[in-house]
Amino acid sequence: xxxxxxxxxxxxxxxxxxxxxxxxxxxxxxxxxxxxxxxxxxxxxxxxxxxxxxxxxxxxxxxxxxxxxxxxxxxxxxxxxxxxxxxxxxxxxxxxxxxxxxxxxxxxxxxxxxxxxxxxxxxxxxxxxxxxxxxxxxxxxxxxxxxxxxxxxxxxxxxxxxxxxxxxxxxxxxxxxxxxxxxxxxxxxxxxxxxxxxxxxxxxxxxxxxxxxxxxxxxxxxxxxxxxxxxxxxxxxxxxxxxxxxxxxxxxxxxxxxxxxxxxxxxxxxxxxxxxxxxxxxxxxxxxxxxxxxxxxxxxxxxxxxxxxxxxxxxxxxxxxxxxxxxxxxxxxxxxxxxxxxxxxxxxxxxxxxxxxxxxxxxxxxxxxxxxxxxxxxxxxxxxxxxxxxxxxxxxxxxxxxxxxxxxxxxxxxxxxxxxxxxxxxxxxxxxxxxxxxxxxxxxxxxxxxxxxxxxxxxxxxxxxxxxxxxxxxxxxxxxxxxxxxxxxxxxxxxxxxxxxxxxxxxxxxxxxxxxxxxxxxxxxxxxxxxxxxxxxxx
Ligand code: ACM
Numbered sequence: 208x209x210x211x212x213x214x215x216x217x218x219x220x221x222x223x224x225x226x227x228x229x230x231x232x233x234x235x236x237x238x239x240x241x242x243x244x245x246x247x248x249x250x251x252x253x254x255x256x257x258x259x260x261x262x263x264x265x266x267x268x269x270x271x272x273x274x275x276x277x278x279x280x281x282x283x284x285x286x287x288x289x290x291x292x293x294x295x296x297x298x299x300x301x302x303x304x305x306x307x308x309x310x311x312x313x314x315x316x317x318x319x320x321x322x323x324x325x326x327x328x329x330x331x332x333x334x335x336x337x338x339x340x341x342x343x344x345x346x347x348x349x350x351x352x353x354x355x356x357x358x359x360x361x362x363x364x365x366x367x368x369x370x371x372x373x374x375x376x377x378x379x380x381x382x383x384x385x386x387x388x389x390x391x392x393x394x395x396x397x398x399x400x401x402x403x404x405x406x407x408x409x410x411x412x413x414x415x416x417x418x419x420x421x422x423x424x425x426x427x428x429x430x431x432x433x434x435x436x437x438x439x440x441x442x443x444x445x446x447x448x449x450x451x452x453x454x455x456x457x458x459x460x461x462x463x464x465x466x467x468x469x470x471x472x473x474x475x476x477x478x479x480x481x482x483x484x485x486x487x488x489x490x491x492x493x494x495x496x497x498x499x500x501x502x503x504x505x506x507x508x509x510x511x512x513x514x515x516x517x518x519x520x521x522x523x524x525x526x527x528x529x530x531x532x533x534x535x536x537x538x539x540x541x542x543x544x545x546x547x548x549x550x551x552x553x554x555x556x557x558x559x560x561x562x563x564x565x566x567x568x569x570x571x572x573x574x575x576x577x578x579x580x581x582x583x584x585x586x587x588x589x590x591x592x593x594x595x596x597x598x599x600x601x602x603x604x605x606x607x608x609x610x611x612x613x614x615x616x617x618x619x620x621x622x623x624x625x626x627x628x629x630x631x632x633x634x635x636x637x638x639x640x641x642x643x644x645x646x647x648x649x650x651x652x653x654x655x656x657x658x659x660x661x662x663x664x665x666x667x668x669x670x671x672x673x674x675x676x677x678x679x680x681x682x683x684x685x686x687x688x689x690x691x692x693x694x695x696x697x698x699x700x701x702x703x704x705x706x707x708x709x710x711x712x713x714x715x716x717x718x719x720x721x722x723x724x725x726x727x728x729x730x731x732x733x734x735x736x737x738x739x740x741x742x743x744x745x746x
Contacts, residue, residue: 233722235355238340239702240395240709241723243311248356250318254280254298254342255351259291262300268328271464273300276335285348299323300331310397311362314338316354332466333395337361340393344729365662367624367677368708369398369470370701372693375405375481376502377684378424378448379693385461390698390734392465394705399462400470400536400679406480406499406507411471411529412451415521418485424449426481426498433646434502434685441500455529470588471530473522474538476509476572483507489515491550502648502685504541511547511556511572520579527583535583537576540590540607542569563596570596577602588624591616603676607632610664617667617674625678630660633700634683637741644739645692648685654742658703658717680704694737702727 232247262273281287291297298321306313306326312334313324323338325331337359346352370391372384379387388399403410409423425447431440450458462469475482483489483496490496491510499505509515526535544565547553553568562568573589577599580587588603591612598604603622606613613623625631628650635650662678680701687693702724706715721743731738 229716229719230722233719236341236357237723237726238337238359239720239723239727240706241714241720242337242359242361243711243714244358244360246358248317248358250356251353252316252318252321252356253296253351253353254284254288255296256286256288257291257296258288259297260289260300261297263302266302266328268464269300269302269331272328272331272335276338279339280342280352283342283344284346284350284352295319297321300325300334302326302331306330308362310366311360312337314357314359314361316341316356316358318356321354329397329466332392333361336393336395340727340730344726344733363395363709364711365675365677365708367398367679368396368705369400369624369677369679370396370697370704371400371402371472371626371679371681371683373402373405373682373684373687374410374450375402375408375474377687377693378408378410378446379690380448381450381454381458383690383693384458386735387693387697388458388462388465388467390701390731390736392467393730393734394702395709396701396705397466398468398470398679400472400681402472402474402683404472404474404481405478406505407502408447408498409481409485410449411455411526412449413522413525414452415525416486416518419482419522420449421485423481423485423498426500428500430501433648439501447498452525452529459530468532468534469530470532470534470536471526472536472538473519473526474536474540475519475576476511476569477540477542478505478538479509480505480507482509486518489518491546491553504543506543506545508542508546509572510550510552511568511575512552516575516579519576520582523579523583523585527585533586534588534603535580535585536588536605537573537580538590539569539573539593542592544569566596568596569593570599573602574599605679607681613675614664614667617671620671620674622674622676624676625662625664626681627660630657631678631680631704632683633657633680633696633704634685634687637696637700637739644741645688645695646686647696648683652700654700654703655717657700658707658715658720660707661712662707678704678708691737695739698731698736698738699724699728699742700739 264270300323303324304326309327310329312330315322323334409419413419428441428443429446431442459469481498484498487496489509547565573593577587591604591606604616605624605626607626609627613625616623635652636647663672663675728738
């Protein structure tokens with residue numbers, strides 16, 4: 208393919224830069240994200256049916272982690288380790304509270320034994336993922352499985368390592384979200400941000416306001432092609448769906464077993480046309496609102512009336528019951544102020560509250576959301592627009608319009624998650640030749656760019672930089688029309704992202720990463736993922 212020439216040329220340059228020893232290390236230990244310390248050792252540990260696996264079976268989470276690992280070994284080899292009785296040839300899981308990081312782990316693989324040390328179940332889980340990546344993917348059936356000897360001391364650079372999945376623009380079934388979670392967990396991602404509503408759909412069953420899922424979950428049809436194409440064409444096919452509360456609770460549990468927290472996003476006061484289609488009384492104007500069939504920023508937003516806040520309090524209660532985590536994301540992005548400017552109610556409210564303008568009214572709205580969230584025992588996260596008109600007191604900011612918002616928030620000592628479009632939006636194109644890719648919104652985020660991103664902006668002083676909680680890759684799905692394309696947009700870029708989120712800058716090296724990626728592409732394919740071929744050595 209013509210588009211591959213550039214990449215092939217780049218491959219030659221990159222691979223010639225892989226020094227032999229380091230290249231061999233990457234080949235022998237294809238772990239993504241790259242561990243903090245990895246000391247190669249000679250020889251292998253042979254896992255056989257006689258290998259004894261030792262752990263404290265009374266600890267339920269650990270039991271789950273170890274049995275899942277043993278099941279993976281069985282799947283690859285055709286035998287199940289655990290039959291051994293002697294002290295020799297053992298894989299031993301040892302809790303060790305002295306480890307410096309609660310999510311960290313130590314791995315000591317010698318020809319005689321494997322010892323896994325961890326302070327918490329999270330650390331044990333991450334050690335198990337590293338072991339899965341160290342094992343040959345397709346060993347000869349019935350033959351010992353050889354684990355390369357090594358010493359690893361590992362821990363994450365950032366506490367927050369997230370992925371956003373936009374299920375509002377596109378409904379994805381629970382089975383797909385589980386598959387996605389499995390792959391995220393394999394790369395030590397610990398947060399799934401579910402974007403649950405937008406102008407084009409509402410996805411959570413609501414017991415207090417059922418028209419949200421009865422009406423708001425369905426759009427009549429969807430615009431075809433790019434949103435700027437003229438004339439506009441529509442597919443004439445209804446699209447939608449919603450998750451029952453039981454399904455969402457099941458997802459929370461499924462993700463939790465893989466040490467992933469789900470953060471729900473209820474995006475307000477903008478991106479709310481599906482809410483208004485269900486409950487028009489929460490808008491500022493009398494209108495026959497419909498669930499939107501087009502992409503882009505919409506002018507119909509929620510009105511800051513008391514009845515709107517009563518509604519949001521009720522939704523918050525339902526969300527809090529389903530999602531037990533600390534955070535709820537309240538959106539706050541892209542809020543055109545047209546309706547608030549037209550509204551006599553909003554203008555009167557601005558006067559009454561002595562606010563300067565509609566930006567301060569937006570800030571008022573977000574503060575009210577924060578009060579509602581606090582009353583439900585939650586902290587809020589909002590997109591960086593929530594800085595405009597003044598931040599709510601304890602809000603965490605997601606910096607998406609570049610890094611500026613994140614820098615400003617961190618300097619105000621607000622926790623910040625870096626999600627700048629140009630480095631973390633995996634709905635952008637992956638190559639400069641767009642013809643070989645599915646239609647996208649636009650932009651260009653190749654693998655090396657997401658790999659090279661440093662979530663801590665250089666201009667931040669260390670005292671402020673500590674407010675950078677981490678980073679998140681975002682898969683918006685206006686143009687992602689099916690599961691295979693969602694996978695194609697996600698992989699292999701999520702592998703690069705995982706290393707950005709976990710590994711210290713000094714441990715990152717793109718040519719070595721590409722060597723490790725090769726094996727991981729096979730892992731992903733074994734998981735049934737469609738992996739984009741846009742990486743050196745990819746075809
Ligand atoms: C966003 O991309 N509107 C957060």
